Amino acid sequence: MSTAPRAPLMSLDDALQALLARITPLTDAESVATFDADGRVLAEDLVSALQVPAFDNSSMDGYAVRRADLLEPGVALRVSQRIAAGHTGQPLQPGQVARIFTGAPVPEGADAIVMQEQAEPVPETPDAVRFSVVPEPGQWIRRSGEDIRQGQTALHRGQKLGPAELGLAASLGLAHLPVLRRPRVALFSTGDELVMPGDVSPQDMPPGSIYNSNRFFLRALLHRMGCEVSDLGIVPDRREATLAALKTAADHHDLILTSGGVSVGEEDHVKPAVQSLGELNLWQIAMKPGKPFAYGQVCRQTAEGVAHFVGLPGNPVSSFMTFLLLVRPLLCQMQGMSASALHTQSLPAHFAWPKADKRREFLRVRRNAQGGLDLFPNQSSGVLTSVVWADGVVDNPGGQTIEPGQLVDFWPFSECLA
Incomplete structure (x- = not known):
């Protein structure tokens, strides 16, 4: 009996392009x-x-002067007025200067500011100061509109x-x-093995149970992306419960986000539930961690249109990375922001990676004091401590080994977690 050939894995770039092609920016x-x-x-x-600033003003505490009166150092001139911020002065006459403070309007006739450290009182003439410099044209004057012009x-x-x-x-x-308006996102987890922290103490955890870590970091990531999040909790591994959760989520949200439960096992009900309410595409992406990824649309029951559906892998690091690389651009596009590729830096690897994978790899690393990158020793997709320890990842092409000292593409988490 012949078996149909397995479809080739989709590249991350192709997956992102296909995903963004389905997203229309919000307009409300x-x-x-x-x-x-x-x-x-x-x-x-x-x-x-308006113009910003609205008027020519001084960027220094000092004296507003006419340059024609200061053609050489050592000239003494009479102080005719004092201008503080929030007040206006009188036109400056020849042979006069104005004591002026930062932010105050420059009086008519003045064409430079001399800072107060470059002037000193004349003892024999109480209302005069002597200048030690010849000012440059327009020095220390902030011009009207130099920040923003009216109509700009x-x-x-x-x-x-x-x-x-x-x-x-x-x-x-x-x-x-x-x-x-903020994107409205419904978040839920599937799996009878999941337990919420606080519900069961570590010593009382039933065999085969795990704490639901994905729910916490996905909710935090969604909030950082400016979303309104409806946390629907843990949905039991039953078809009816999954259908009910999807129907509720689709009617009131732009995106439904889940982690786990999108494979073909008998207890994975998300796939058939989404398909019965809309459409689902299962993508196998050539990236590590994070190969399994699902995108679909769920038809609304009480309103027009559809809600987008994204199913992330269940392993925590896979879920974390696929959110950053695929869901984050989706949410950027939904909000009308640029979904351009993240910027990488070329840094030396202070580690060896002798065994290449066919898939594009995202290796958790951290910058060191020598300006290079250290590798977290366990790169398993279930080791969430690797993400806590790391400050970014090496974007390593498929089939690529890495030798110590080799320049690699480093992508800092600060690019998308600020």
Whole structure:
């Protein structure tokens, strides 16, 4: 009896391209206070209604001067006024200078600022100061609009807002910002072997049971991606329970995310349940860890449209890595952000990897004090301590061995876990 040839493994790049081709960015927007917009994604371009700064101002505590009056060092000039931030001065006349402070408007007629350390009082003339320098044109003057011009797009649609972006938005006078609504993600685990920490003490764990670690790091990763997460807990290994969980999740969420339970075993009910409610594609990806991956769509029962479904591997490191490499770009695209490839650094390996795998490997490593990379000794997909210890991975092409000192592509976790 002949057996059909096994389909070739899909490359990670092809899998990502196929996944993103199915994702349409969200369009629903809402207005939130700028104070509360950290981590949100802009729903439209922000065009400045003013110049930033709005006026020429001093970037130093010192003296506003006319350069024509200071053609050589040692010149003494009379201080005619004092200008603090939040106040305006009078036009500067020839032979006069203005005492000025950081952020204060530069008076008309002044064309440079001399810092206070380069001037000293004239003892015999109380209202005069002597300058030790000849100023350069425009020195220490922040020009109106040098940061942002009126009518300029300061922040763009699809841009994720962080502390710097919020400060920039506030400098435009914006107390509220238009942002896309958060992706709604339903998260659940399958498996009768799973136990929640706190429900059973370690010494009382039944044989064959394990604590549900995936649920914790996946929930944290989803929150870091700006998602609203509905944690549906652990779904029993029964078809009816799996169908009920999927129906509930699809009606109110954009994405359903699970880990484990998408193989062909008799107790793996996710695959037939998703297929009965929509469609499912099982992808075998040429990556290690993380070969099994499922994508599908579940039709909503009480509303139009579908919810995307992603099934991650059950092994924790596989689940962690496939989230970073596939689910994270999916969520970026769903929020209108760039889903471009992560940037790697070329660093020397301070280890040997003599046995090449056919699949593209992601080796957990950590930078050392010598500027190279150390390898975690156990690269098993079930060893979650490797991810805790590591600060990134080596992206090693399939069939590639590594010798000590060889330059490798290092991808830091900070690229996507900030």
